[in-house]
Amino acid sequence: MSQQQISFEERMAHSEFRVHERAHIVVDGKVCAECSTTECVTACPANLFVPTAAGGIVFNYEQCFECGTCYLVCNKEGAISWSYPEGGHGIVFQRT
């Protein structure tokens, strides 16, 4: 398969996430329902903010790079509660 065509799932499949049961990022759907700009949808490199047909946002924390982009671009107070995952969990980049 050529580089340009890999699916998003395949792209993410190469990164290791040690998922903790607690969501380290929580998104308040009520605030998002009022948001027309949805910066997070474009900017999150892990594509974790998915717009719904009803105009809301579905968010899943599991494959998160912990980069901080979402809380930086979001302009709506209270939409995102952001913290790091429990020690030892979350993204683990590869060593040789």
Add this chain to the structure above:
Amino acid sequence: MSTDFDAIVVGAGPAGSCAAIVLARAGKRVALIERGPFAGSKNMYGGVVYPRILDELIPNWWEEAPIQRWVTRRSTMLLTDTQALTIDFRSQNWGAPPYNGATAYRPDFDAWLADHAVAAGAVLVTSTTVTGLIRHTNGAVTGVHTDRPDGDLTAPIVIACDGVNSFLAKEAGLYPDVDADNYTLGVKETISLPKETIDERFAVTDREGVDIEILGGTNGVNGGGFVYTQLDTVAVGVVLKLSKLAAQKTRPEQILAKLKAHPAIAPLIKGGEIKEYSAHVIPEAGYEMMPKLTADGLMVAGDAAAMCLAAGIWLEGVNFAMASGMYAGEAAVEAIESGNCNASGLAGYRKRLENTFVLQDHKKLRHAPHLVLSDRVQHLYPQMVANLVERMFTVDNPKPKPGIRRILKQERKRAGVKLSDLARDGWTGFRSFG
């Protein structure tokens, strides 16, 4: 009052490990706390370290550091949709001791540096997230809370080396405000290719490597790109201004895919398999966004203090982190020995930064990040320059060759560049880079 440690360093990135090395070697009891399962596990970057500053801490570091390739070729590339202008420099001097830049994977490099801190006597605590500061009623920082049961640790000094999002610096009120405009997002693919293929395509041998910095090629989102060679992988990435990325509604991996498909880049990575996709934020604005560096019982170093230098042709953060960590460590030793760990006792930190490249480079280049990410430098100049060069080298017989001054004027007009803006940007650039 007895404390658990003399100093607590939060974050085992390059800044934290260097701070811990200095403190431990001075005989201080130091804890180095890292939230990842090992040092470097949370950290990604483009790919080139400049470890000269380590000469002080780890003489002959090049004999043991987990280096992939020594950068002996450095290219600066200007891309438009259909054109590429490259300035390519090669020096064999950089491929021999004491070396200059090197590609390395951060999980390797950071773990190696943290090992040195441990060897010096620091207590490395991994898989532990610091969740907040412990403060005395007078406001002074006296330790940290962690997510371990009974996880509070006390010390008269905390050094926050917790990276670009630094919740500790924010909690201490050292950042007056946080503006998305000051940050860029970097996304990168690490692409596997056989070593011989990389050697051939990049015209290098043995452990020689290549660093390509790219202006343009980011689909109109202000930022830049890079290509770096490891032994048997090539890293390709884009750095994107957050506010512009969000506004443009093109996703980062799509912008990266477009760069990878550019005729100047595609042949370099053809047939390669993606090995890892990663993302991280950069405190792009540097000096202009730097927080207060000290408070009572607290110092901030590395990306946590926005000490990454992102100025177009330079993207250096690891060396600035290592140096600032080292100087914070020295200032901490001084403060512990004098018995004054308040901001006044920690003043040696800023002094050291000001007397060295850390703040001197940042001050000199304070306008560079803004200039490099400006709309004109991003969108107008590359097209103008590429068209100029294209016309210089297009043989348009039977017409005679045009005079360069005339094409420059025509292309400047065609690109819509005002002479006054060009002069002003040229002056800012000259003052910064000159």
